[in-house]
Amino acid sequence: MKYTIDHALEVLEQTPKVLNTFLSKLSDDWIFCTEGENTWSAFDIVGHLIHGEKTDWIARMQIILSDAPDKTFELFDRFAQFENSKGKTLLELLDEFSVLREQNLNHLKSLNLSEDQLLLEATHPELGTVTLKQLLATWVVHDLNHIAQLSRVMAKQYTTEVGPWKAYLPLLNT
Template sequence: MNTLLERVQAVLSTTPERWQRLVSTLPDDLLTRVPMTGEWSALNCLQHLLDAERSLFPVRFRAFLAGQDFEAYDPRKPHPDLDAQHPEQLAVAFAQQRRESLVLLGQVRDDDLERTVQHPQFGTVTLAQLLHTWAAHDLMHTVQAERALMQPFMLNCGPWRSFFRDHEIAIQKQES
C-alpha cells in the first residue's frame, strides 16, 4: 500500500478516539469555552469536523472516483442540528461517519491518487492533495480545540505562564 494512504488512514482512524476521550472526560464548560471572540471552542471544532465528515470530504472523495468536479463548500454555514447535540452525541456521530469514510478510503488504489477534478476556487486538484488536506484538517482542528482547552490553565499557572506564551490565543491575535 502507498505510504500516503497508510498515513492518512492512520491519522483519520485516531481522530474519533481522541474526541471521544476528550468529551467523555472533560466538563462541558471547558469544551464550550470560547478562548477569544472570533475563535472556536473545542466543541465548535468537533461540530465542524462532524460537518466536514458528513458533507465535505466523503462527498469530494466520491466526486473524484466519479470524475465529477467539486461544488462550493461553505464552512461557516450554520448547522442547528449540531448545536442541539451534546458533545458526547457529536463524538459518537463523528466516529460513525468516520468509520464509513475509512471504508470509502479503503477503495483507493495507488493509481487513483493522480485523478484530477476541478475545484471552484483552486482549479485542478488531485485526489492525493485531497487526502493530504483531509488528514491535515483533522489534525489542525484537533490542535485548535486543544489550544482552546489550554487557555484557562495557561492563564492561571503563575510564574510558569512564560512557558506557554506561544500558545496564548489572545497574545498571538494582538501581535499579528
C-alpha cells in the first residue's frame, strides 16, 4: 500500500482506543507480565508510546520541515519510559497517551502536507538520510508493532497452559 496521510490516520487515530479497550480492565498479572528478563510489559509499552508522542514523531517532523541548516535528529531514548512512568498507573498512562496522540494528530492534520513536503529529508544518527514520508509511515508501523508485541507478551503467559495446541498457535513460537 502506498503511504498517504489519510491511510496513516486510520491507524494512528485508532491506537489509543485499541489500547484502552484491550488493557484498561486487565489485572496487574496481565499488565506487568513480560517475556523474561530485559523485555517489556504492557505498562512499559504504553510508557514507550508516550515518550514517542513527546519526543519523536512530531519533534522530528518539525526538524524536517524547518529551515535549519542541520537537520540531524537526536537519538531516541528507547528506554525513557522506565523513568518517566514511575509512580503512574496504567490508566493514567492510557489517558496521557490518548491526549498526546490527539494533540499530535490535530497538529499533523493542520499542516496539510504536500507530496513535496513528504519528500523532504533529514539525517537519522544511525540510519542516515530519511524522508518525512518514511518517518510518518514508521509511526504507523511502530504502533502496529507494539500492538502485536502486547499480544505476543500476553499470549506467552499461557505457553504451557495450552498444552499440545501450542503447535497451532504461531504467536507462541516467535
